[in-house]
Every structure is written in structure tokens, then in C-alpha cells.
Amino acid sequence: MDKKETQHIAKLARLRFDDDELTNLSEQMTGILKWVDMLQSADTSAVADISGEEKPLGTRKDEVKTAGLSRELIKNAPEPYEHFFTVPRMVE
Amino acid sequence: MNQLTELTIAELSDGFGKKKFSPSEVTKAYIENMAAHREYNAYITETPEEALSAAAEADSRAAGGRRLGKLDGVPLGIKDLFCTKNIRTTAASHILENFIPPYESTVTKKLLDAGAVFLGKTNLDEFAMGGANITSYFGHTVNPNRRKTDNAEVITGGSSGGSAAAVAGKLCAGATGTDTGGSIRQPSSYCGIVGMKPTYGRCSRFGIIAYASSLDQAGPMTRTVEDAAIMLGYMAGFDEKDSTSADTAVPDFTAALNKGVKGMTIGLPKELMEEELNGEISLAWKEGREILEKAGAKFTEISLPNMKYALATYYIIAPAEASSNLARYDGVRFGLRVDGKTLDEMYELTRSAGFGDEVKRRIMIGTYVLSAGYYDAYYLKALEVQKLIRRDYTEAFKTVDAILTPTAPTTAFTVEESKAFDPVTMYLQDAFTVPVNLAGLPGISVPVKTASDGLPIGLHLVGRHFDEETLFSAASVLERR
Numbered sequence: 001m002d003k004k005e006t007q008h009i010a011k012l013a014r015l016r017f018d019d020d021e022l023t024n025l026s027e028q029m030t031g032i033l034k035w036v037d038m039l040q041s042a043d044t045s046a047v048a049d050i051s052g053e054e055k056p057l058g059t060r061k062d063e064v065k066t067a068g069l070s071r072e073l074i075k076n077a078p079e080p081y082e083h084f085f086t087v088p089r090m091v092e
Numbered sequence: 093m094n095q096l097t098e099l100t101i102a103e104l105s106d107g108f109g110k111k112k113f114s115p116s117e118v119t120k121a122y123i124e125n126m127a128a129h130r131e132y133n134a135y136i137t138e139t140p141e142e143a144l145s146a147a148a149e150a151d152s153r154a155a156g157g158r159r160l161g162k163l164d165g166v167p168l169g170i171k172d173l174f175c176t177k178n179i180r181t182t183a184a185s186h187i188l189e190n191f192i193p194p195y196e197s198t199v200t201k202k203l204l205d206a207g208a209v210f211l212g213k214t215n216l217d218e219f220a221m222g223g224a225n226i227t228s229y230f231g232h233t234v235n236p237n238r239r240k241t242d243n244a245e246v247i248t249g250g251s252s253g254g255s256a257a258a259v260a261g262k263l264c265a266g267a268t269g270t271d272t273g274g275s276i277r278q279p280s281s282y283c284g285i286v287g288m289k290p291t292y293g294r295c296s297r298f299g300i301i302a303y304a305s306s307l308d309q310a311g312p313m314t315r316t317v318e319d320a321a322i323m324l325g326y327m328a329g330f331d332e333k334d335s336t337s338a339d340t341a342v343p344d345f346t347a348a349l350n351k352g353v354k355g356m357t358i359g360l361p362k363e364l365m366e367e368e369l370n371g372e373i374s375l376a377w378k379e380g381r382e383i384l385e386k387a388g389a390k391f392t393e394i395s396l397p398n399m400k401y402a403l404a405t406y407y408i409i410a411p412a413e414a415s416s417n418l419a420r421y422d423g424v425r426f427g428l429r430v431d432g433k434t435l436d437e438m439y440e441l442t443r444s445a446g447f448g449d450e451v452k453r454r455i456m457i458g459t460y461v462l463s464a465g466y467y468d469a470y471y472l473k474a475l476e477v478q479k480l481i482r483r484d485y486t487e488a489f490k491t492v493d494a495i496l497t498p499t500a501p502t503t504a505f506t507v508e509e510s511k512a513f514d515p516v517t518m519y520l521q522d523a524f525t526v527p528v529n530l531a532g533l534p535g536i537s538v539p540v541k542t543a544s545d546g547l548p549i550g551l552h553l554v555g556r557h558f559d560e561e562t563l564f565s566a567a568s569v570l571e572r573r
Contacts (some may be wrong), residue, residue: 001460
């Protein structure tokens with residue numbers, strides 16, 4: 001994985017790295033990916049024949065329930081305004 | 093040393109019932125121990141006032157003969173990954189350093205309803221990502237056991253390292269942990285305590301800060317197998333707030349403790365027997381087998397041919413889920429915010445300042461394996477291999493009731509030694525525990541021996557889905573030698 005590709009993934013992950021960090025991270029990710037590449041040698045051609053044994057997930061009734069926590073939840077916001085979350089201006 | 097903190101949960105419960113001592117006396121003794129052993133760095137947040145007030149309530153229930161059960165008045169440590177109402181919950185991350193949940197996780201609510209006393213929130217690897225408890229924003233934890241050969245301070249293992257140190261160091265009677273790839277069992281092995289990861293779905297994940305949702309599972313960390321059985325009984329059960337929690341009856345796990353292992357067949361994975369293991373770990377494994385044989389268990393060789401792929405599979409699936417789960421930490425609704433001129437800049441600056449290196453590394457790997465062009469080759473391939481691993485276990489459990497292996501490939505090491513590891517070497521510490529999470533099976537680590545360097549060695553028993561009872565039966569035989 002080269003630095004350019006690492007930079008692209010960082011952008012997707014909304015992370016920022018300086019040049020040294022990118023170099024380091026490219027190396028580490030290359031190492032990790034080389035190691036996980038061993039999976040390519042696993043024969044998964046018959047996987048479709050393995051039937052699922054797990055029980056399907058249960059569903060619950062489609063009812064509106066509220067925890068009534070909106071006032072408390074907003075207290076954890078870094079910059080709340082009344083009962084709103086705020087973000088930097090997006091449109092002029 | 094205070095005698096009260098030496099007692100097991102079972103002994104405390106008995107003593108409370110007989111009014112030999114009170115929950116307040118025991119809680120105070122633990123609070124003193126916590127203050128005397130800050131060098132373990134086991135707790136991120138201590139809550140002595142809340143503990144004493146909960147203990148006072150337990151006192152009056154005990155005095156009035158109205159105890160709620162075996163956990164009533166028992167002081168516990170809670171891994172700081174469980175949301176606790178009005179008590180700071182950090183996941184050992186800078187990004188959640190000041191997060192105060194307005195609600196209680198289901199598991200901790202069940203423990204509170206049972207009358208348990210919470211002493212505080214225990215240290216962990218940041219977002220439970222790590223195997224040595226060295227990635228915590230609040231500093232690494234220290235194992236109460238020292239290495240005798242050089243008197244070195246060693247790590248606790250991770251990610252539930254604070255809980256392991258607190259239980260081993262007598263800073264709580266028992267603790268909660270979570271286990272995504274070995275995070276309960278591996279630190280339990282390194283610290284010389286019992287750690288049980290139940291079947292996926294046995295405990296609700298509601299209110300547990302998510303790492304890899306399809307693998308995360310809560311469980312007890314205790315000084316005895318009996319205590320683990322007691323605690324799990326209170327932690328387990330269906331919860332409509334977690335659609336992956338199992339609507340399956342919770343048995344009385346303590347009833348399995350004295351059943352013994354007569355007639356039980358236990359498997360030894362031949363792939364692991366052919367590997368060159370650390371000599372002392374190998375010897376402990378052999379001795380464990382002899383103990384169980386003497387008690388009437390039969391042993392047979394089994395094959396888990398795809399176990400060799402488990403770690404690589406895990407290091408695709410878990411980061412993939414983590415990259416998605418951790419997208420919520422963006423500086424908008426809770427946690428740290430670093431201002432930026434645009435929304436994207438704010439996201440990037442916040443996340444870069446808020447997450448540590450290991451968390452960033454896993455988010456990057458996860459983002460990569462889910463990105464266009466790599467999704468099929470990595471993520472889908474890993475899901476397919478996971479099915480092969482599950483099938484291996486299904487086949488094995490047609491002939492055996494449990495599987496015995498070591499918990500970890502080595503005893504605990506020092507922080508300096510761990511710094512010499514590259515990420516992959518560090519990941520190999522979880523080689524024996526990770527496959528169990530991928531298959532959703534229950535596993536327990538039991539301390540069986542002290543190595544010549546003075547550090548504990550644990551053995552690992554794995555059972556069928558929802559058959560924790562067999563593990564408790566076999567584990568208590570291993571423990572009683």
C-alpha cells in the first residue's frame with residue numbers, strides 16, 4: 001500500500017495524518033494486508049453448501065417507543081444550542 | 093491486608109446472609125485497597141461515594157433478612173466500556189473522556205437490580221482494541237503478579253486489563269469484561285483469574301460501547317469458577333433492546349459446578365498439538381489433560397483445519413465493523429470536538445485528535461477492506477472463511493463435549509517487550525481465543541499453574557453454543573486439583 005492509497009483511505013475514514021505518520025502507516029498496513037492475504041489460499045468453493053444453523057433474529061412489534069432522554073442526551077453535545085446540535089456553517 | 097477482600101463472592105454472600113460482616117464493611121475494605129494500589133492503574137474512574145451509598149442500602153436489606161440474592165452487597169468493578177447512568181464512561185479514549193451516559197447498559201442494570209455495589213470503572217485498551225492494555229488513553233494497567241526472574245513489572249493483557257488487575261489485586265470481588273477476540277480470557281490467563289466469555293447472544297450488548305458488534309460479548313471475571321457461574325447468572329438473559337440477544341432460558345449455572353466430568357469427552361485440536369508451543373505452556377496443557385482424565389473425562393484428537401485462518405479472518409471482520417461503529421465519533425453529538433472551518437475539517441481534526449494509534453490503524457484497515465475494489469477480495473472472503481471455521485467446530489462437537497487448549501501462547505510480558513512487537517506479533521497473542529468468537533461459542537479461562545517465572549498460566553475450555561454449563565463443570569475440576 002503506497003502513501004497515496006493510504007491518504008485516500010484516510011480521507012474516506014475522516015482521519016488526518018502528517019507525512020511521517022502516513023509513511024509509517026503505509027508500511028504497517030502493507031504488513032497487515034500481506035499477512036491477511038493468507039486467506040486467499042482458503043478453499044471457500046463449497047461455502048454456499050454450508051447451511052446456516054443459527055436461529056434467525058427475532059423481530060419486535062413495530063411500535064413507537066421513546067426513552068424521553070432528549071434533554072439529557074443533548075447535555076453531552078460539545079456545543080449545544082438550546083436543544084439542538086450545532087455544526088459549522090455548510091451553506092452561505 | 094484486610095481479610096474481607098480475600099473472600100470470594102460466594103463467601104461474601106454467605107457472610108452477609110449470616111450477618112458475620114456487612115456490605116459496607118466489605119466495600120470500605122475494597123475502597124482502602126483501591127487507594128493503596130493505584131500503581132496497578134486498574135480503575136479509570138473510582139466511585140467510592142456511590143459505592144458506599146449502595147452498600148448502605150444492601151446493609152439494611154441484609155439486616156432485615158431481605159437480601160436480593162447472592163450478589164446483593166457484593167463490590168464489583170465495571171469495565172469502562174459499559175455505559176453507566178450518570179457515571180463517566182470513556183472506553184479509555186480521549187474522544188469520550190468526558191462522556192456521561194444518561195442511561196444504563198442492560199448488563200450493569202441487571203447487576204444493580206441484583207444489589208451489586210459498583211466500585212468504579214476499570215481500565216481497558218482504547219475501545220477494547222488491544223491485547224496488552226497498553227493502548228488506553230489513561231495509561232497501561234499493571235499486573236499484580238510480578239515476574240520473579242527479574243522482578244519485572246508485567247502487563248495485564250487486554251483488553252479487559254483493568255478488570256483483570258482489579259480482581260487479581262483484590263480491588264474488587266469480581267468484575268465485568270467484554271470479549272471480542274479474547275479480551276476476557278487472555279487477561280484472565282495473564283493475571284491468574286477465571287474469565288468466562290459466554291455464547292454470543294447470552295448477554296445483551298445494549299449500552300456496551302461497540303467495537304465489532306457481531307463478535308462482542310460481555311462476561312464475568314472472578315477469582316473462582318463458582319463466582320463466574322454466580323455472576324453470569326445475573327448478567328445473562330434476553331433483552332429486547334438487543335436483537336442479537338438470545339431468547340433462551342438462563343439455567344442455574346451454579347448447579348453445573350459439582351457435576352464432574354465423568355463420561356465427558358474432551359477434544360484436543362491436532363493442529364495445535366503439532367505446533368511448537370512454549371515449553372511451560374505445553375506442560376500446563378498436558379497436566380490439565382491429566383487432571384481431567386483422572387476425574388473421568390475421555391480425550392480424543394479433533395481437527396480444526398481452518399483454525400490457521402482465524403486471526404487473519406478476525407483482523408478483517410473486526411476492523412470492518414469497527415470502522416463503521418466508530419463513525420459516530422465525529423464531534424457533533426457527544427465527545428470531543430476540535431473546531432474546523434468546514435464540517436469535514438471538523439470531523440477529521442476531531443477524530444485525529446480523539447483516537448489513539450491502534451484505533452486509527454483498525455479504522456484504516458476496516459475502511460480499506462470495505463472500500464470499492466477490495467470488498468469482495470477481503471471482507472466477503474473473510475465472511476466465507478468464518479463459515480468454514482464455524483463448520484469445523486460443528487463437526488468437532490459431534491464427537492466431543494468441550495475442547496481444551498492453552499488460553500494464551502505465553503505468560504505476561506513487559507511494556508518494553510511489547511513495544512518491540514509489530515502489530516501482527518501482538519495480534520498473535522489472541523491466536524487460541526479468536527476462533528471461538530468467530531464461531532460465537534462460549535469459552536472459559538481457568539488459572540491452573542504458575543510458570544517458573546512466577547507468572548500465571550491459564551487453560552481454555554470451549555463448549556457448544558449455549559452450553560456454558562459443561563464448561564463450568566470441567567473448569568471447576570481443573571480448578572480443584
